[in-house]
Amino acid sequence: MDEKDLKSMIENILADMTDDKKAAATTTTTDTRSAATPATNDSTVSGDVLDDITKIDLKKQFLQDDPHDREGYLKIKSFTPARLGMGRVGTRYKTASVLRFRADHAAAQDAVFSDVDPQLPKDMGFFETQTTCTSKDEFLTRPDYGRKFSDETVAAIKKNVTPNPKIQMVVGDGLSSAAIEANVKEIIPAIQQGLKVYGLGFETKDVIFVKYARVGAEDQIGEVTGADVVCMLVGERPGLVTAKSMSAYIAYKPTIGMPEANRTVVSNIHDGGMPAVEAGAYIAELLDKMVRLKKSGIDLKAAENAGA
Amino acid sequence: MQDDQILSVGIDLGTSTTQLILSRLTVKNFAAAFSVPRINISKKEVIFQSDIIFTPLASQNEIDADAITKFVADQYRAAGINKSDIQMGAVIITGETARKENASAVTQALSGYAGDFVVATAGPDLESIIAGKGAGTNVTATKRRRNVVNMDIGGGTSNLGLFSDEDILDTACFDIGGRLIKITPSTKEITYISPKVKQLIEKLNLSIHEGMTITTQQLQPIIDVLVNVLENSIGVGEKSPYFDLFITNHALHPEHKIDGVTFSGGVADCLNEELPADVLRYGDIGLLLGYGVRHSRIFKDKTIYPSVETIRATVVGAGSHTTDVTGSTIAYTDGILPLRNLPILKITKSDENLAEDELAQTVEEKINWYKVQNELTNVALAFTGKHSPSFSDIQRYAAGIVKGAQVLIDKHEPLIIMVHEDMAKALGHSLFAKLPEHYPFVCIDSVKVENGDYIDLGEPVAGGEVLPVIVKTLVFG
Known part of the structure; x- marks a missing residue:
């Protein structure tokens, strides 16, 4: 099967999917194929581009043939992005599901393996650093290198970043550069504005951007800067639902080797989860709480519960 | 965050009865320990139900405000709570009672008396929604995924609330209820006829008036019209010429599909297969109306779903289902x-x-x-x-x-x-x-x-x- 045949086949399948009428479903396979031949000629002439399958809302895509209760199934689907009701062909997924799965998987891979647009930290005016990792491959295979800075980098941070701040912001690529590109521009001003409510703040020139960053990198930054609270925005390992999910890992006076329980995390920051600006507002309130109570993680939770 | 609780009161001043409930709403954080909080009402419990008393009237046109405040005070004492403990709630004045001369003054005074944050509300549309929620019609509509209408047939009015899932689609209200005609059970003497029923009697050329003694046969033509209008109200049966007469504010919009019906209100407890021996024992036409509705086309043409509350639907709705977070x-x-x-x-x-x-x-x-x-x-x-x-x-x-x-x-x-x-x-x-x-x-x-x-x-x-x-x-x- 050459590329042209494949393209026309996919076109037909997609046309069937968008056609809600049962008539299309009852058409036999042979009919579809014979109808495909003239369609191939048409498409060569028109030069149309296929619709972007990743734009289809999975919560509304329902491919099950002859469902007993379509409305009921769609209602169930409205609560989850899981690929339910995708139907099947014999023992396999339908082509549309397979293509979408591969497209989403590719987006996840891209998010991991590509770098954050080098222009982004410059536009934002962040102070740029890199962990001891020298390449993406090393970053992925040696998590420990992604938590450390070289002596030169440490010296540069000390020289350029205002020491002993109440709040030290850090932005790290982590496992999804797409997440950083999608959310950082919105969340930074939202956090800054929120902090003003509590009489706190930070300047964007003091925000440390870290390439090849693991969450633990914030611990060394805490020690180097002497900050009260370190808040690190980091791209989360992408899944098939979204490749753009970011988290904030926040710790009061973090130190290298401290227990993970000392971190407070705000996760699921993306347009299908918590919107970046609203998350920023929430983080600002959280930062104020930590500065006041001098606690984070489990200790903060315990203090809050005791007070409630 | 620990679970938190809201104490809420509901007071319903209806055409015939007045009731009060106290309910406890539990507010819970559904998010995992380290996530952004997601707080919702997790539980609604009715923790106290008052007696159901006849709405005290000072005269045919005036509510006895003193008797009602005393009732509320007594019930709070019986429940063992202070009014300062009450955080939310609603006083709802419904049916014909809302049209009494001092209705708004009474509810305003009562809302302050019942608790600082208790709101006074009125209006047939809101009553329809509150009754429907109290009857659990929204839950039925969501579970069955059908459009279900609740018919709250009270003493003076019938409130309709049409639900699709949790959403309210439409409401309507009719001046039909069990106490449009009041009759002394022992003497069978008519003591009261509502203004709209008087008009109906005139148009039907019946010789029925206050002060006379009456038999159930004589009342039957009136009951037939009331049942017919109730059928019409959800798009069933032949259109009654008196349909428009009994509309309180507006009927349901006919374009909405209605799959099922729930019943609440006092008359919902009178939907009997067989007519009881002493049909006038409540001193009104409630039992006759209930029997009529039970044998109407509503039961033949629509699916009837059970309701969670009947006579208490409105008060439970006011106490438990008005507050959200x-x-x-x-x-x-x-x-x-x-x-x-x-x-x-x-x-x-x-x-x-x-x-x-x-x-x-x-x-x-x-x-x-x-x-x-x-x-x-x-x-x-x-x-x-x-x-x-x-x-x-x-x-x-x-x-x-x-x-x-x-x-x-x-x-x-x-x-x-x-x-x-x-x-x-x-x-x-x-x-x-x-x-x-x-x-x-x-x-x-x-x-x-x-x-x-x-x-x-x-x-x-x-x-x-x-x-x-x-x-x-x-x-x-």
Whole structure:
């Protein structure tokens, strides 16, 4: 099967999917194929581009043939992005599901393996650093290198970043550069504005951007800067639902080797989860709480519960 | 956060009966320990039910306010609570009682007497919604995924609330109830006939009047018409020539499909297969009407679903189902809550997308609509908001709002902003930055409102994360 045949086949399948009428479903396979031949000629002439399958809302895509209760199934689907009701062909997924799965998987891979647009930290005016990792491959295979800075980098941070701040912001690529590109521009001003409510703040020139960053990198930054609270925005390992999910890992006076329980995390920051600006507002309130109570993680939770 | 509880009261002053319930609403954080809080009402329990008393009347046209306040005080004592413990709730005055001369004075006085934050409400549309929720019709509609109408047939009125899933589609009200005619059980003497039934009697050329003794056979033509109108009210049966006569405010819009019916109200307890021996034992036509409805086409043509509450549906609805909570990431300044009876001013979706200055102009114009005799009253400004807004969107909203609401700010009215999408905390911070220092404001999300609604905001619960809110929907488009 050459590329042209494949393209026309996919076109037909997609046309069937968008056609809600049962008539299309009852058409036999042979009919579809014979109808495909003239369609191939048409498409060569028109030069149309296929619709972007990743734009289809999975919560509304329902491919099950002859469902007993379509409305009921769609209602169930409205609560989850899981690929339910995708139907099947014999023992396999339908082509549309397979293509979408591969497209989403590719987006996840891209998010991991590509770098954050080098222009982004410059536009934002962040102070740029890199962990001891020298390449993406090393970053992925040696998590420990992604938590450390070289002596030169440490010296540069000390020289350029205002020491002993109440709040030290850090932005790290982590496992999804797409997440950083999608959310950082919105969340930074939202956090800054929120902090003003509590009489706190930070300047964007003091925000440390870290390439090849693991969450633990914030611990060394805490020690180097002497900050009260370190808040690190980091791209989360992408899944098939979204490749753009970011988290904030926040710790009061973090130190290298401290227990993970000392971190407070705000996760699921993306347009299908918590919107970046609203998350920023929430983080600002959280930062104020930590500065006041001098606690984070489990200790903060315990203090809050005791007070409630 | 620990689970928090809200004590809520519901008081229903109906045509024939008055009741009170106390319910406890549990507010729970459903999010995992380290996530952003997601707080909702997890449980609604009725913890006290009063006796059901006949609504005390000082005369045929006046409610006996003293008797009612005494009733409320007695019930609070019986339940062992102080009125200061009550955080939310509603007094609802329904049916014919709402038309008594001193109705509004009584409810206002009572709402203060029942507890500081208890709201007085009235209006047949709201009553229909409250009764439907109390009867559990919204739950049935959601579970069965059918359009289900609740018919709350009380003493003086029948309130219809049509639900599709949790959403209310439409409401209607008819002047039909079990106590449109009152009869002394021992002597069979008629002591009262409602004005609309008097008109009907005239048109039917019947010789029935107050003071005479009566048999059930003589009442039957009237019952037949009432049942027929109830059939018509949900689109069943042949159209009665008296349909329009019995409409209180409006009928259901005929374009909505109705799959099933639930019944509540006092007459719902009288839907008997067989007519009981002593049909006039309640001193009214309730049993006759219930028997008529049981054998009407409603039972033949529609699926009848059981209701959770019958005679108590309205009071349970008022006590348990009027209060909701806002989204869990919101912003407000201390000391301005609670706020009561704020009219909603909803900015249209297309106006929301305008640039800052045009948005401000729209907001300003619309605030002026609420000028009553050149006096500005405070309003709650409502927006749909944007799904996953950008920071510049937030700034634009905030700037537009602050500029547009300058007239309110000059009067130092607290600024009340509501958005449907999850963006209230960010917007609140933006407002804080743009408003004068220490200016009081509330910015909440995840509450759906429309123009014509009124809203009450209670004092914060759940460690200050959410506000209890009562949306009073009075108008349907």
